[in-house]
Amino acid sequence: MAWRKHAKPNDPLTPWEAYQAKQKRRPERATKLHLPGVATLRRRKRTRNLVLLLTPLLLLLAFFGYMVSPLAKVQQVSVAGTVNVPIQTVIDASGLSDRVLIPQVVVSKHKLAARIEKRVPQIKTARVSVSALDHVTIHVAEHQPIGYVVTKKTLPHDFG
Numbered sequence: 001m002a003w004r005k006h007a008k009p010n011d012p013l014t015p016w017e018a019y020q021a022k023q024k025r026r027p028e029r030a031t032k033l034h035l036p037g038v039a040t041l042r043r044r045k046r047t048r049n050l051v052l053l054l055t056p057l058l059l060l061l062a063f064f065g066y067m068v069s070p071l072a073k074v075q076q077v078s079v080a081g082t083v084n085v086p087i088q089t090v091i092d093a094s095g096l097s098d099r100v101l102i103p104q105v106v107v108s109k110h111k112l113a114a115r116i117e118k119r120v121p122q123i124k125t126a127r128v129s130v131s132a133l134d135h136v137t138i139h140v141a142e143h144q145p146i147g148y149v150v151t152k153k154t155l156p157h158d159f160g
Contacts, residue, residue, distance in 0.1 A: 067101070074100045075134040082140055085122045090138055093119035094128070105136055116140070 013021065066072055077096050079087045093116045096105070105112065109128045116126040116138065127139040 067103075071133050072101050072103065073098055073134065074102060074105065074136050077136050077138065078131075079138045079140060082142065084142055084145060085120060085140070089120060090116060090123070090126075090140060094138060096136060102130060102134060102136075106130055112138075 074096055075098065077091050077094070079090045082090060094112055095115065096112070105128065112128045113126040117123055122142055122145075123140050124143050125141045129137050129139065131137045
């Protein structure tokens with residue numbers, strides 16, 4: 001009432017002043033509702049959202065960490081099943097080296113096997129498998145030799 005210029009203590013209040021005075025007399029409402037399950041529900045929802053957000057991010061982080069690590073590259077190549085064909089010939093025909101990534105080997109197993117069969121005619125079938133995180137094993141089956149041709153009066157390099 002101090003802002004009214006000529007207000008007397010017994011003057012009736014304007015409608016706005018009456019409304020404001022009525023609002024001041026009301027008790028203050030509590031800002032938080034004290035419902036027993038609301039806090040638990042909010043915590044569960046927050047946890048679920050956090051899991052839904054962090055799971056893909058952690059999976060991507062783990063994948064990229066693996067791809068950068070040395071475990072993602074071929075460390076050792078072994079050949080099983082060779083008798084007449086030298087092991088190094090099979091490894092060279094496969095094209096595997098320490099720069100090839102294991103996921104590439106897993107995806108293109110059949111192409112690697114076909115490449116080995118095409119480049120080394122003595123091999124009947126080839127199968128590529130990843131035996132550990134960074135070890136590749138090539139299983140081969142050779143054609144049985146029927147005979148040998150002597151050229152320049154020397155035997156093949158395996159028998160000499």
